[in-house]
Amino acid sequence: MRIKTFKLEEFFAKYEFNVEYLLCSSDCESFSVKELLELESGALEELNKLRLGYTESLGHPILRKEISKLYEDIEKENVIVFSGAEEGIFVYMNVLLKKEDHIIVQFPAYQSLFEIANAIGCEVTKWEMTDENDWELDLEFLESNIRKNTKCIVINFPHNPTGYLISKEKYKMIFEIAQQNDIYIFSDEVYRFLEYDQNDRLPPMCDLYNKGISLGVMSKSYGLAGLRIGWIASKDHSLLEQIASFKNYTTICNSALSEFFAILALKNSGIILNRNLKIVKKNLNLLDSFFKKYQNLFQWVKPKAGSIAFPRIVGKRSIDNFCMDLLKSKGVLLMPSSNYEYGDKHFRIGFGRKNMLEALLKLEEFVVEKF
Ligand SMILES: Cc1ncc(COP(=O)(O)O)c(C=O)c1O
Structure with missing residues (x-):
């Protein structure tokens, strides 16, 4: 089977583990092994027995x-x-x-x-x-x-x-x-x-x-x-x-x-999903305020579910250039829509992580300095 390169995954392979701020991840905040084992008494003993x-x-x-x-x-x-x-x-x-x-x-x-x-x-x-x-x-x-x-x-x-x-x-x-x-x-x-x-x-x-x-x-x-x-x-x-x-x-x-x-x-799952949904909802409100504040630059359809959204940059700007400039000057990774073969205007933003606000503030710094 011959298959085309997986653009989004190759983009992540290149940047995910060497940028300061990931602002396009689709997964929610992770858990450590210790946190998981603490969910149930006796879990560590069970793990030790696993063949x-x-x-x-x-x-x-x-x-x-x-x-x-x-x-x-x-x-x-x-x-x-x-x-x-x-x-x-x-x-x-x-x-x-x-x-x-x-x-x-x-x-x-x-x-x-x-x-x-x-x-x-x-x-x-x-x-x-x-x-x-x-x-x-x-x-x-x-x-x-x-x-x-x-x-x-x-x-x-x-x-x-x-x-x-x-x-x-x-x-x-x-x-x-x-x-x-x-x-x-x-x-x-x-x-x-x-x-x-x-x-x-x-x-x-x-x-x-x-x-x-x-x-x-x-x-x-x-x-x-x-x-x-x-x-x-x-x-x-x-x-x-x-x-x-x-x-x-x-x-x-x-x-x-x-x-x-x-x-x-x-x-x-109740504990895990509640924690993650709480992070997502808090971050979503922050993003909503951000996009309202900068509506001259971005348009977004507020999502109803999930940990990602796909806002648009307005005007003639190219989103690939925007994302690369942002990465170089602030170390923040956004996912340009070219990785979805979906034009040159949108970008994926991820908001399932605890440190999203830090990354968003860096994006704001960039926007204020450049636009
Ligand atoms: C819609 C969708 N389906 C499937 C997958 C693949 O999931 P996994 O990486 O856990 O195999 C992803 C990952 O980003 C996804 O967003």
Whole structure:
């Protein structure tokens, strides 16, 4: 398989570990091993007993059980655990798609959600969102672009990079359109549980639809990206079997240590998610004030969920130049929209980290000095 470079990940590989202020990370504040072990008495003793052999390919049964509890109508048999959400996307796309298939992908998007299909040779229709339209998705576009060979609709709510969260009514309509046409829905739900108003939380697609696949991960809302634990949940047993079989060619099984900590974190998810949502909401208010103050320079659609947003720089300025100048003069990293193949005006800003205010103040210094 020949696949294009993953622009966003290459950008991170270049800068993430050598800049002073990361202001575009999508994951929430992380936890130390000590903090996790303190969540449960006896956890350290359990960890000391853990043997580091191969693990069960589909994931530790207790982990699969804990994951299944995140859904209404899903048993542990409906869950396969991977090394990150990324492996789940890769395996799913490879199992489901063949050369002549067509997919429709919400856009802008995390690149692997469409690039793997491109590499397989599929036809890819980008279902584009714009900030002029508050990032709202146009369902008529979806309906009118379905073809005989459309195999899958790829969606992502809460959305990377815009923070857009579709209404429950429209979400249901996507499912109805897919069902009428017998098309799979791959629903990337990795930012689930970061809805600012819990009433806005969408039902997982795997609960709603037999051909619906929900993708989850420990990286984002739980802030545990270093565990590299993600999963797929679905009621489609035959597809799950093929996915399980393909996994023997990627990672075979997951890290025993990571599974241990993922179980611990999921059993105590209330504490973890509350802490992270609190950080996100506090930072969001700071950002909202910032963007109101500098509305001559930036426009933004305030997100409804998640830890990232996708504001626009106004006027003729190039966002690539803006981001590079900012990085050189203040050591602050923003993600220009060129890494999403989405023009030259937007940038991703991340607000899941505790030190966001420090980075924002540096951005403000830059804006005041330069503009
Ligand atoms: C929408 C989306 N899906 C999947 C992933 C991959 O997650 P992970 O890095 O945990 O594998 C990301 C990571 O940024 C993402 O934003």
